[in-house]
Amino acid sequence: MMNNTVLLAFSTANVLSDTVYYLLCGLLAVAVLLGIHLMSKVEKAQYGNKISALAIALGIIITLVEKDILPVWVVYPAMAGGMAIGLILARRVRMIEMPQLVALLNGVGGAASAIVASFAFAELYQGEDLFGRSTAALAVVVGTITFFGSLVAAGKLHKLLPQKPVVLPLHQTISLFTLLVLLVLVAWGGFFTVTAAAGLLAAMIVFSTLFGIVFSVRVGGADMPITISLLNSLSGVAAAIAGFAVNDVLLVSVGGIVGASGLFLTQIMCRAMNRNLLDILLGKTTLLEKKAEAAEEPEAVPEVEEKESVDPVTIIQSARKVIIVPGYGMALAQAQHLVKKLAAWLAGNGASVKYAIHPVAGRMPGHMDVLLIEAGVPFEDVYEMDDINEEFQEAELTIVVGANDVLNPAARNAQGTPIYGMPILNVDHCKNVVFFNYDLQPGYSGVENPIYKRKEGVWIIQGDASVTLADVLSQLSKN
Amino acid sequence: MELIQYILIAVFLVSTIVGYLLINNVPSRLHTPLMSGMNALSGVTILGALLATATALQSNTPVAGYIFGSLAIILAMINVAGGFAVTNRMLKMFGKKKDSKDDE
Numbered sequence: 001m002m003n004n005t006v007l008l009a010f011s012t013a014n015v016l017s018d019t020v021y022y023l024l025c026g027l028l029a030v031a032v033l034l035g036i037h038l039m040s041k042v043e044k045a046q047y048g049n050k051i052s053a054l055a056i057a058l059g060i061i062i063t064l065v066e067k068d069i070l071p072v073w074v075v076y077p078a079m080a081g082g083m084a085i086g087l088i089l090a091r092r093v094r095m096i097e098m099p100q101l102v103a104l105l106n107g108v109g110g111a112a113s114a115i116v117a118s119f120a121f122a123e124l125y126q127g128e129d130l131f132g133r134s135t136a137a138l139a140v141v142v143g144t145i146t147f148f149g150s151l152v153a154a155g156k157l158h159k160l161l162p163q164k165p166v167v168l169p170l171h172q173t174i175s176l177f178t179l180l181v182l183l184v185l186v187a188w189g190g191f192f193t194v195t196a197a198a199g200l201l202a203a204m205i206v207f208s209t210l211f212g213i214v215f216s217v218r219v220g221g222a223d224m225p226i227t228i229s230l231l232n233s234l235s236g237v238a239a240a241i242a243g244f245a246v247n248d249v250l251l252v253s254v255g256g257i258v259g260a261s262g263l264f265l266t267q268i269m270c271r272a273m274n275r276n277l278l279d280i281l282l283g284k285t286t287l288l289e290k291k292a293e294a295a296e297e298p299e300a301v302p303e304v305e306e307k308e309s310v311d312p313v314t315i316i317q318s319a320r321k322v323i324i325v326p327g328y329g330m331a332l333a334q335a336q337h338l339v340k341k342l343a344a345w346l347a348g349n350g351a352s353v354k355y356a357i358h359p360v361a362g363r364m365p366g367h368m369d370v371l372l373i374e375a376g377v378p379f380e381d382v383y384e385m386d387d388i389n390e391e392f393q394e395a396e397l398t399i400v401v402g403a404n405d406v407l408n409p410a411a412r413n414a415q416g417t418p419i420y421g422m423p424i425l426n427v428d429h430c431k432n433v434v435f436f437n438y439d440l441q442p443g444y445s446g447v448e449n450p451i452y453k454r455k456e457g458v459w460i461i462q463g464d465a466s467v468t469l470a471d472v473l474s475q476l477s478k479n
Numbered sequence: 480m481e482l483i484q485y486i487l488i489a490v491f492l493v494s495t496i497v498g499y500l501l502i503n504n505v506p507s508r509l510h511t512p513l514m515s516g517m518n519a520l521s522g523v524t525i526l527g528a529l530l531a532t533a534t535a536l537q538s539n540t541p542v543a544g545y546i547f548g549s550l551a552i553i554l555a556m557i558n559v560a561g562g563f564a565v566t567n568r569m570l571k572m573f574g575k576k577k578d579s580k581d582d583e
Contacts, residue, residue, distance in 0.1 A: 033501060036498065036516075037504070040501075040509070042506075042508070042509065043574070045509055049512070050567070052563070053519070056519075059523065060529070067529070068533070069529050072533045075529055075549070078549040078556070082552060082553035083560040085556075085560075086556060086559065086560030086561030087564050089561045090560070090562075091564070091568075093565060098511060102514060105519070105557065105558050105561050109522045110521075112525070113524040116531045118547070119534070131480050228514070232518055236520070243524075244488075246530055246531060248526050249490055250523065252487045252491050253493075256490070256494035256498065258498070258520050259495060259498075260494070261499060261517060262517055265502060265513070265517075268510075365514060366508055366509060369507075382508060384507050384508060
């Protein structure tokens with residue numbers, strides 16, 4: 001029997017009394033909450049993360065002791081292996097790849113929850129514990145959706161899959177149908193015992209896989225921040241529900257915290273992008289249609305290079321109060337170091353320089369901040385939209401690098417467009433604006449940016465920002 | 480339903496509400512590390528993986544239990560370790576002060 005070979009000859013079942021164990025679980029849950037709370041201050045965030053990590057480590061230890069798993073030595077190689085892979089991934093990843101790493105990690109967490117729940121389901125299926133059975137079934141479904149949804153999202157972000165939204169014929173119908181089937185399967189697994197557990201499990205996994213994929217393939221670039229935070233929330237939910245199925249209080253608690261906070265973060269993203277969460281879930285395709293229309297007539301925007309007799313270099317030289325607006329285009333062009341150099345030149349020239357970041361710039365929330373800070377921009381100079389939006393009118397110059405939709409003034413008044421009502425950076429309030437954008441095509445929203453057509457005080461330098469910025473920098477240093 | 484299950488539901492409700500409230504205070508510049516930190520936390524499912532594996536090893540299909548259990552443990556551990564490590568890496572960058580900016 002395997003039992004004799006997998007167990008070391010001791011038991012820890014009675015080391016902790018139940019009371020002490022639950023007390024410790026409560027303390028660890030509070031520690032996790034404290035860790036999240038510390039994340040609200042830049043200076044303390046590091047400690048917050050360490051406290052959370054410590055809490056989980058202790059959680060693992062007390063679980064090993066209380067549930068008498070410590071003598072089951074065969075779990076250690078798996079733990080060590082997973083840890084090594086995780087640490088290597090964390091060390092190797094480049095900051096621009098953060099979104100896909102987070103998606104991938106999300107996915108593996110979801111998969112782990114699905115496996116745990118499958119075990120619980122197989123064990124509980126014939127029994128009377130309807131609560132355990134239905135939560136196990138639900139966790140299998142949510143975990144599997146998280147896994148495949150995250151894999152597709154990560155694949156898109158890592159350019160292994162086409163990044164354009166893939167819309168199948170009857171996409172919405174397929175999503176709804178799959179969801180319906182899943183509901184039936186979960187109810188079946190929870191309350192009836194007609195088929196064998198294995199068949200039911202297989203059906204749940206197949207349909208969850210289908211739903212996860214169908215859900216994620218239709219998400220395009222700019223909806224990624226929302227999708228990633230939603231999947232993040234789902235992986236927490238999956239863990240919490242799996243916790244119900246295996247009666248683990250710490251799992252339920254921490255999973256719940258992650259699920260709820262992920263959902264809240266998703267709402268913040270939706271608000272910042274003026275999207276409705278339900279629309280994204282069901283895959284409304286208004287955005288895509290608009291984009292298709294815009295793509296038919298790309299020449300509609302005149303190819304303006306310079307409308308003014310004044311050289312943009314002169315404007316940059318004379319400005320004393322400058323705001324820089326970086327967008328995902330900057331990240332794609334890997335131009336953040338050049339942006340920092342430009343800022344340093346401006347500062348050396350006696351100008352004050354601030355960075356203005358839109359909440360959904362980049363491919364995940366806060367992504368742009370991380371990229372700038374990695375490039376060595378001090379975080380004191382980086383401002384959130386609401387803190388800097390009033391300053392655009394006083395600023396002498398705004399430099400936009402690879403951003404479009406997040407500053408499109410059409411959001412204020414173009415009713416019926418996808419961005420109508422979306423909060424934007426008030427770049428159009430600034431009297432001088434220099435753009436370093438790849439082209440003048442409408443952004444992801446498909447709405448043309450009227451600021452490009454402004455008669456005065458707009459300079460547009462088209463092309464790869466890493467080239468155009470280097471060019472302007474060399475001109476600046478010559479003079 | 481058993482007592483433990485009612486307790487679990489209560490714990491779930493309290494955790495979700497408090498978690499929901501706390502996130503509100505996190506500034507958007509920290510949303511990426513916050514999210515990857517949360518992500519690491521969701522790897523807490525490692526606890527379930529350990530438990531399920533240990534249980535499955537005592538069952539009458541220990542080999543299948545061992546294989547799938549180990550898979551769950553590996554995946555959850557990647558999630559936890561990778562998540563916390565990369566979050567720490569990012570937050571260290573945030574911790575740098577203004578005077579140390581010329582370190583290219």
